[in-house]
Amino acid sequence: MKAIDRKDIQGMLIYGYGRLSAACYLFLSLEDISAFRRWLKATTFQNGVSSPGEPSMNIAFTADGLRKLGLTVDEDHGFSRAFTEGMDTDHRNRILGDYGINASTKWVWGHRNHQELHGVLMLFARDKVALEQFYAEVASKFPENGIREVVTRIESFSLGGKEHFGFKDGVNQPVMQGLGWASDEQNFVNPGEFILGYPNNYDKQPHSPFLQNGQFNFGCNGSYMVFRQLEQDVPLFWKTLCDYFGGVEKGKKEAVILASKMVGRWPNGNPLTRSATEKITKRDLNNFSFYQDDRLGMQCPFGSHIRRMNPRDSLSDGGKKKELDEASRVANNHRILRRGRPYGIPLAENADIEAMLNALDLPPTGSRGLNFICFNTDIDRQFEFVQHTWANNRKFHNLYNDVDPIVGVQRSATDKNQIGHTQFEAQTSPVRKRYQDLPPFVRVKGGSYFFMPGLTAIDFLSKE
Amino acid sequence: MKLAPNPYNLIVAIKAGKMQALKTVLANIQADLENNSIFPFERIKSIHFARFVILPQPKGGVQYPDYLAFATNYDGDLDSHLLEIIRCPEAAIDQIFDCCEGYIHDNEQAQLQWFKENARLKAYYYRGTWGRKATRITYEESSRKVAEDHIDSLAGKDPSAKVLRQSIVQNAKATGFFNTYDDFQLPKPDWWLLPLAIPILLVVAIVCVIPLLILEMSDDKRQHSQKSSGSDQTKRFTEMEDRIVQNQLTHLVEIKPGWFRLMMLKLVLNGIAYLAKVIFNGGRLGGIPTIHYARWIIIDKGRRLLFFSNFDGSWERYLGDFVDKAALGLTAVWSNTKGFPKTRLLMLKGAKDEQRFKSWARAKQVYTNVWYSAYRDLTVTNIANNGQLQKGLTGELNKEEIENWLLGY
Numbered sequence A: 001m002k003a004i005d006r007k008d009i010q011g012m013l014i015y016g017y018g019r020l021s022a023a024c025y026l027f028l029s030l031e032d033i034s035a036f037r038r039w040l041k042a043t044t045f046q047n048g049v050s051s052p053g054e055p056s057m058n059i060a061f062t063a064d065g066l067r068k069l070g071l072t073v074d075e076d077h078g079f080s081r082a083f084t085e086g087m088d089t090d091h092r093n094r095i096l097g098d099y100g101i102n103a104s105t106k107w108v109w110g111h112r113n114h115q116e117l118h119g120v121l122m123l124f125a126r127d128k129v130a131l132e133q134f135y136a137e138v139a140s141k142f143p144e145n146g147i148r149e150v151v152t153r154i155e156s157f158s159l160g161g162k163e164h165f166g167f168k169d170g171v172n173q174p175v176m177q178g179l180g181w182a183s184d185e186q187n188f189v190n191p192g193e194f195i196l197g198y199p200n201n202y203d204k205q206p207h208s209p210f211l212q213n214g215q216f217n218f219g220c221n222g223s224y225m226v227f228r229q230l231e232q233d234v235p236l237f238w239k240t241l242c243d244y245f246g247g248v249e250k251g252k253k254e255a256v257i258l259a260s261k262m263v264g265r266w267p268n269g270n271p272l273t274r275s276a277t278e279k280i281t282k283r284d285l286n287n288f289s290f291y292q293d294d295r296l297g298m299q300c301p302f303g304s305h306i307r308r309m310n311p312r313d314s315l316s317d318g319g320k321k322k323e324l325d326e327a328s329r330v331a332n333n334h335r336i337l338r339r340g341r342p343y344g345i346p347l348a349e350n351a352d353i354e355a356m357l358n359a360l361d362l363p364p365t366g367s368r369g370l371n372f373i374c375f376n377t378d379i380d381r382q383f384e385f386v387q388h389t390w391a392n393n394r395k396f397h398n399l400y401n402d403v404d405p406i407v408g409v410q411r412s413a414t415d416k417n418q419i420g421h422t423q424f425e426a427q428t429s430p431v432r433k434r435y436q437d438l439p440p441f442v443r444v445k446g447g448s449y450f451f452m453p454g455l456t457a458i459d460f461l462s463k464e
Numbered sequence B: 001m002k003l004a005p006n007p008y009n010l011i012v013a014i015k016a017g018k019m020q021a022l023k024t025v026l027a028n029i030q031a032d033l034e035n036n037s038i039f040p041f042e043r044i045k046s047i048h049f050a051r052f053v054i055l056p057q058p059k060g061g062v063q064y065p066d067y068l069a070f071a072t073n074y075d076g077d078l079d080s081h082l083l084e085i086i087r088c089p090e091a092a093i094d095q096i097f098d099c100c101e102g103y104i105h106d107n108e109q110a111q112l113q114w115f116k117e118n119a120r121l122k123a124y125y126y127r128g129t130w131g132r133k134a135t136r137i138t139y140e141e142s143s144r145k146v147a148e149d150h151i152d153s154l155a156g157k158d159p160s161a162k163v164l165r166q167s168i169v170q171n172a173k174a175t176g177f178f179n180t181y182d183d184f185q186l187p188k189p190d191w192w193l194l195p196l197a198i199p200i201l202l203v204v205a206i207v208c209v210i211p212l213l214i215l216e217m218s219d220d221k222r223q224h225s226q227k228s229s230g231s232d233q234t235k236r237f238t239e240m241e242d243r244i245v246q247n248q249l250t251h252l253v254e255i256k257p258g259w260f261r262l263m264m265l266k267l268v269l270n271g272i273a274y275l276a277k278v279i280f281n282g283g284r285l286g287g288i289p290t291i292h293y294a295r296w297i298i299i300d301k302g303r304r305l306l307f308f309s310n311f312d313g314s315w316e317r318y319l320g321d322f323v324d325k326a327a328l329g330l331t332a333v334w335s336n337t338k339g340f341p342k343t344r345l346l347m348l349k350g351a352k353d354e355q356r357f358k359s360w361a362r363a364k365q366v367y368t369n370v371w372y373s374a375y376r377d378l379t380v381t382n383i384a385n386n387g388q389l390q391k392g393l394t395g396e397l398n399k400e401e402i403e404n405w406l407l408g409y
Helices: A033-042 A063-068 A081-085 A090-096 A128-140 A234-243 A248-263 A305-309 A321-334 A353-357 A380-391 A455-461 B019-031 B078-087 B108-117 B134-153 B161-175 B191-222 B231-238 B259-278 B315-325 B327-334 B354-363 B380-391 B399-406
Strands: A022-030 A056-061 A119-125 A147-157 A223-232 A341-343 A369-376 A422-426 A433-438 A442-452 B006-013 B047-055 B067-074 B123-127 B246-254 B291-299 B304-312 B370-373
Touching (some): A022 A063, A033 A455, A056 A063, A063 A442, A081 A380, A081 A442, A081 B231, A119 A128, A128 A147, A234 A248, A248 A422, A305 A380, A321 A380, A369 A380, A380 B315, B006 B078, B006 B123, B006 B291, B019 B047, B047 B246, B047 B304, B067 B078, B067 B304, B078 B108, B123 B259, B134 B161, B134 B380, B161 B399, B231 B354, B246 B315, B259 B291, B315 B327, B315 B354
Antiparallel strands (some): A022 A147, A056 A119, A223 A369, A341 A369, A422 A433, B006 B067, B047 B370, B246 B304, B291 B304
């Protein structure tokens, strides 16, 4: 297999930039193309050779942005249909759950009429001070280079590996073959799942945009980037769960257990499948299976978040090795490479659950959530599939009426244009427990599909 | 008991000058499937799924007559099914079929005759659910919902499995959901045919290898270009998709010319239809658990292949399952049709070229003018599970059986 060309790949596709705990996301409009091209030429975008320790940036473009730069962005030129049409279409609203309170008409950025959104520039630095300095330096050059920020940038500071509800996040991440990194076997995918120009899981070259009469593989070393700004209602989440058990004081402990059932991991990331308590007994939090370890879902419910986001062998037809392997293999055709980060101030310091439970009734302290970002080479088969067939699917795992209790949405039974309350079933003996009337805890504030080009392709864009 | 539900497919020429009128009528039906005044599906109890499709002409090349296809999956015998449609007092089906050749609307016997005469093409058929009437499927779902609510009402009381079952059964009796049905006897393979079939298939395989290899060499140049699924057309399809739990696919493609390809196709389809009856009769077609009913029909005297399918979940998932689990079988079918990704020995490669295959599938997809499902909120596995739950209301079960049964809720 061709070696992964880390020098030509923007670094976010290889690393999560763990040493740079502060980030901000700038939404750009390109007002003067020749000036922008000069800027593009003169700017250094972090490559994937090593994980950076100094301020770094990466860039990605919307279909409108590439059009503005003179490209014909359509299927005939090899661009993905999802990318050319954009995230905000009637059909995608339906499958992604972007209606009612999530409707794109209420988005802050990325909606279909937001055609001046041409790209996103992502800045990373060690801390808040370094980030502000870096931003000031970069943004000061915008006016002379024909760049305008179209909405307020989103700043993001690490919560020590947690998301805002207080759970450890980003525990499971697929690993590309060819990087030479260690992982358990079920976790490897071919690099063409995330980077164009390499074989995908079907041992085929993923469709890639070719320009200049098909002579130039513009997509090579690039990837489609999905970006959704997801606001989390942390007080509502914990209040709702505590109320099942008689309120915060009385129901705290039970609420944390139920929340863990919904997530599929304990707050510290320990998988329920492996452990009935939060105590971590094995350091590797990923080396487990669902079917073999918990076929009936008694530990980790079928409908839980992590069982949907990566079902592993869970959807196997049976317990034979051949069946289990096939189930894992098929599930692995729908992996995404996540690079999201939380934004906003946590409800309590470090998103500590105990402290947050004591802060539920304090006055609101601004909005918070997750900047969900993922990479894939086939948006339909990867991101949209995960969101539609696994998260928002009431019939997942032979269930009847459960969507993902954290990120899933379903239609209201009474008003088809609204998002309804959901139910969550936890498998227990002798019969399941059903928690009804769960309101949506997550709200979509913006979103768009981007293309993140390789550095050769950026060089191409910088020329007339 | 007869096999059920069965496929009915009418394929009939549209009268000259009636195309626009027909399109309008069908659009009106689709706009209010259940209660429209032309074909109010809700009133026709013998239907599981149904569709109307105006078959399009291929782009360039040979032109075919303009056809209307009307297909149902129906309960009971065909005459009763058709008479239920013809006699339905709230319907005005003449508005549809008056647009078609040879239809006489003022005589019930002539109508019945016409519906049968124009439906003689063989359907190579797959059933995901066997021997359950549409009415029974909805009854069993209501019964489950009643039981689920009852279970919720017992929360906190923590009854034992045995006590819990007694309580569910009592509640079913009290609410009128205690009816259970006989289990349907599934057909079994004719094993005695095996010693006969193996040598015949071997001979066929050996004889066919060389011509196949030669034909496949020339095919390769004509495979579907990976980029031309046609965005605008695809958008028209996706506008109709993912509105309920199920989706449908209508697919129409020209068969490669020559008697050899047609013969291969018929051989494969007969094989699949047989296996669908005796092996894949437990709700899974080659490992795919989401297909309610599907059929292939060879039309235009062997020149085009029409495919109807009703399935759970998204198009992407359905086609992905094809590639991941059943590539061999479907390559064997569609490798005999034009533009299919290049194949080796009839059933190798082909659909394994995943993105090209999906792009080809979209390019050959056909707009379905009207599509109806009688139980739009149920998957194949839901229906099967509901059957087990209903069955478990009666009879003597031991402790282990009761525990297993309760897992279904």
